[in-house]
Amino acid sequence: MQNFDVIVIGSGIGGLVAGALLAHSGQQVMILESHTVPGGAAQGFSRQGFQFDSGPSFYCGLSDCQGLNPLQQVLTRLGESLATVVYDPLGHYHFPEASLAVYGNRERYQQAIAQFTPQGAVEFAQFEQRLLKVYQGLKEIPAIELRGDWKIIPKLITNYGFSVLKLLPLLGDISSSVGQIVDQTVSDPWVRRLIDLECFLLSGLKAEGTVTPEVAFMLGERNDSTIEYPIGGTQAIVQALVRGLTRFGGKLQLKTHVEKILVKSGKVYGVQSRKGEEFYAPIVISNATIWDTYTHLLNSSDLPQSYRQTALKTPAVDSFMHLHLGIKAERLENLTGHHVVVHDSNLDITIPGNTCMISIPSVWDQNLAPVGYHLIHAYTLEPFLGLKKDEFYAQKKREKAEPLYQAIEKIIPDLRQRITLELIGTPLTHARYLRRYQGTYGPAIAANQGRFPGAFTPIQGLYLVGDSTQPGIGVPAVAASGILCANCLLNRK
Numbered sequence: 242m243q244n245f246d247v248i249v250i251g252s253g254i255g256g257l258v259a260g261a262l263l264a265h266s267g268q269q270v271m272i273l274e275s276h277t278v279p280g281g282a283a284q285g286f287s288r289q290g291f292q293f294d295s296g297p298s299f300y301c302g303l304s305d306c307q308g309l310n311p312l313q314q315v316l317t318r319l320g321e322s323l324a325t326v327v328y329d330p331l332g333h334y335h336f337p338e339a340s341l342a343v344y345g346n347r348e349r350y351q352q353a354i355a356q357f358t359p360q361g362a363v364e365f366a367q368f369e370q371r372l373l374k375v376y377q378g379l380k381e382i383p384a385i386e387l388r389g390d391w392k393i394i395p396k397l398i399t400n401y402g403f404s405v406l407k408l409l410p411l412l413g414d415i416s417s418s419v420g421q422i423v424d425q426t427v428s429d430p431w432v433r434r435l436i437d438l439e440c441f442l443l444s445g446l447k448a449e450g451t452v453t454p455e456v457a458f459m460l461g462e463r464n465d466s467t468i469e470y471p472i473g474g475t476q477a478i479v480q481a482l483v484r485g486l487t488r489f490g491g492k493l494q495l496k497t498h499v500e501k502i503l504v505k506s507g508k509v510y511g512v513q514s515r516k517g518e519e520f521y522a523p524i525v526i527s528n529a530t531i532w533d534t535y536t537h538l539l540n541s542s543d544l545p546q547s548y549r550q551t552a553l554k555t556p557a558v559d560s561f562m563h564l565h566l567g568i569k570a571e572r573l574e575n576l577t578g579h580h581v582v583v584h585d586s587n588l589d590i591t592i593p594g595n596t597c598m599i600s601i602p603s604v605w606d607q608n609l610a611p612v613g614y615h616l617i618h619a620y621t622l623e624p625f626l627g628l629k630k631d632e633f634y635a636q637k638k639r640e641k642a643e644p645l646y647q648a649i650e651k652i653i654p655d656l657r658q659r660i661t662l663e664l665i666g667t668p669l670t671h672a673r674y675l676r677r678y679q680g681t682y683g684p685a686i687a688a689n690q691g692r693f694p695g696a697f698t699p700i701q702g703l704y705l706v707g708d709s710t711q712p713g714i715g716v717p718a719v720a721a722s723g724i725l726c727a728n729c730l731l732n733r734k
């Protein structure tokens with residue numbers, strides 16, 4: 242029996258941020274993580290001297306102490322910082338017709354687009370201007386100050402009244418989908434598809450389903466801050482948060498799968514692990530997905546039925562096929578780190594296998610691979626229900642990974658002769674290692690069709706963080722969800 246002020250279920254970025262901020266404010270925090278390593282989607286793993294990322298690798302503003310990235314603001318508060326490599330362009334989008342360099346710098350990006358479509362580049366600039374007004378308006382309010390309850394309103398008025406006034410004329414754009422702004426500014430079909438691709442990479446949805454502030458921040462940050470990769474890989478971010486947590490007395494216990502959230506008379510009082518250990522606290526924060534929390538961690542009678550059913554009906558973005566490779570690096574001196582390959586322009590970009598993301602982080606940090614080698618992580622969306630562990634699993638796994646090999650061959654034509662280590666992951670692998678419902682990327686809540694839920698639940702003392710909650714999917718967003726939750730709890734009394 243162990244007592245704490247706060248128990249956090251899961252050490253994804255959302256859980257670590259909430260836990261570390263609460264520990265920083267003097268709360269006794271225990272984070273219970275099911276896996277052997279922290280980080281969730283952002284965890285790293287090593288095989289045969291290769292240090293792989295399991296998920297994210299695109300970042301902006303990780304090391305700028307004055308920057309807008311919520312994760313960076315949290316690290317600064319915790320007294321932590323990251324060593325990074327700054328690079329530009331962010332990556333290359335490879336279409337069947339040609340490749341586009343995606344520069345952070347606005348003018349350079351527009352010039353690159355103009356090589357495909359001069360008129361489209363003009364329209365893209367108009368679209369971007371609309372979004373940048375939203376970015377300029379929102380950026381005056383630091384993410385670290387935000388909170389996820391009504392008390393944000395007096396706080397904003399008192400501390401940022403002028404900034405809030407400036408936002409009023411932008412409310413229409415802030416609450417609209419990117420697709421609505423595209424419809425008003427862009428008719429060029431090539432640029433419309435490019436914007437769909439940018440949105441899809443961010444939210445898992447095309448422009449019509451993606452909320453405007455998300456893309457406004459992406460475009461604004463790319464230009465105004467730096468595009469960076471953390472030395473040591475994405476796990477360096479996780480390690481910095483864990484250091485911040487423990488330095489302020491917070492605890493992280495790995496290999497502890499929470500089986501049940503303990504609730505009595507509508508009030509949370511702790512959790513029980515799979516091994517039967519009980520941990521008590523008046524506050525429990527779940528970093529598991531909304532589907533996992535409401536299906537497995539609570540009894541159905543703990544929640545009002547209509548609330549539970551509505552929450553569980555939230556649509557989910559598909560899962561992923563993953564390919565992790567170690568390859569010989571000779572004669573690849575000009576290799577760059579990020580690529581997105583669209584195999585067929587006539588097919589929808591969201592069709593599994595058609596859009597493949599590739600990250601080669603050893604071009605930025607050579608220590609991630611043995612001397613003379615590179616490591617590659619490629620992934621593409623794949624539905625969870627398409628694969629099961631039967632006698633065809635091994636063969637199907639190979640077939641489903643084929644678009645990923647072919648995508649990397651666009652960058653490294655003799656790829657297959659170079660491979661020294663090969664790991665194929667399916668949605669089943671993703672769900673297992675990330676402990677996520679159907680291995681989903683996150684909720685598919687389209688703009689104008691609903692909002693991500695906040696940190697609060699109908700159970701007193703039970704809160705949610707992570708990509709099932711506002712503001713949504715992605716490392717900066719889930720860091721923001723941790724801030725929104727922690728600040729509500731800190732200023733509760």
Ligand SMILES: Cc1cc2nc3c(=O)[nH]c(=O)nc-3n(C[C@H](O)[C@H](O)[C@H](O)COP(=O)(O)OP(=O)(O)OC[C@H]3O[C@@H](n4cnc5c(N)ncnc54)[C@H](O)[C@@H]3O)c2cc1C
Pocket residue numbers: 250251252253254255256273274275276279280281282283295296297298299300497498499500528529530533538561620674675676677682683706707708709713714715716717719
């Ligand atoms: C392939 C891929 C690429 C991505 N690329 C990018 C990118 O380039 N840039 C970017 O910003 N974002 C990217 N993202 C998105 C980003 O990584 C995620 O949105 C974010 O990391 C999710 O964090 P989270 O806190 O919501 O939860 P998660 O990462 O899902 O963590 C939840 C944690 O809770 C633990 N847990 C669950 N249930 C229990 C339980 N019952 N008991 C104990 N522990 C439990 C899990 O083991 C896990 O560690 C990518 C995601 C993926 C999958």
